[in-house]
Amino acid sequence: MPKCECGTEKTEKKEGKLIGKITHYFDNISVAVIELSSPLKVGETIRIIGGETTDFTQTVDSMEIEHQKIKKAKKGDTFGLKIKEKVREGYKVYKI
Numbered sequence: 583m584p585k586c587e588c589g590t591e592k593t594e595k596k597e598g599k600l601i602g603k604i605t606h607y608f609d610n611i612s613v614a615v616i617e618l619s620s621p622l623k624v625g626e627t628i629r630i631i632g633g634e635t636t637d638f639t640q641t642v643d644s645m646e647i648e649h650q651k652i653k654k655a656k657k658g659d660t661f662g663l664k665i666k667e668k669v670r671e672g673y674k675v676y677k678i
Contacts, residue, residue, distance in 0.1 A: 598629050598676035604669050605660065614665045616675055623654040630665070632673025639678060640666050 601622060606615040614630075622628070622642060629639045645652050646662045655661050 597631060598678040600674060601628070601677045602675040604630070604632070604671055604673040604675065606671060607665075607669050608662075609668065612665055612668075613662045614669050615660060615662055617660045618655055618657055620677065621654060621656050622677060624652075627678040629676040629678050630667075630669055630673055631676065632670060636667065636669060636673060638667050 599620065601620040602616045602618040604614050605617045607613070608615075622645070624642050624645060627639055627641050629637070631637045642663065644664070645655055647655070647659065652661065
């Protein structure tokens with residue numbers, strides 16, 4: 583195991599800050615519904631991890647709440663985001 587400067591072992595790679603989770607996925611339009619525990623803005627990069635094989639990053643190009651485009655979402659907001667890979671409910675969303 584590689585060691586960090588503090589002398590403890592690193593057990594997993596850097597995944598970013600946990601900011602939310604997937605609460606729904608619309609397969610036919612590739613849109614995930616994300617519930618946030620921290621703010622997020624258009625242009626930021628997120629990482630989605632879940633299941634046995636899902637682990638990808640993407641830039642937030644646009645977000646929508648109730649079919650209205652928004653530039654940023656705050657803690658507690660639930661919004662739709664076009665996703666490049668299939669996801670499932672419960673997958674974790676990190677900000678890189």
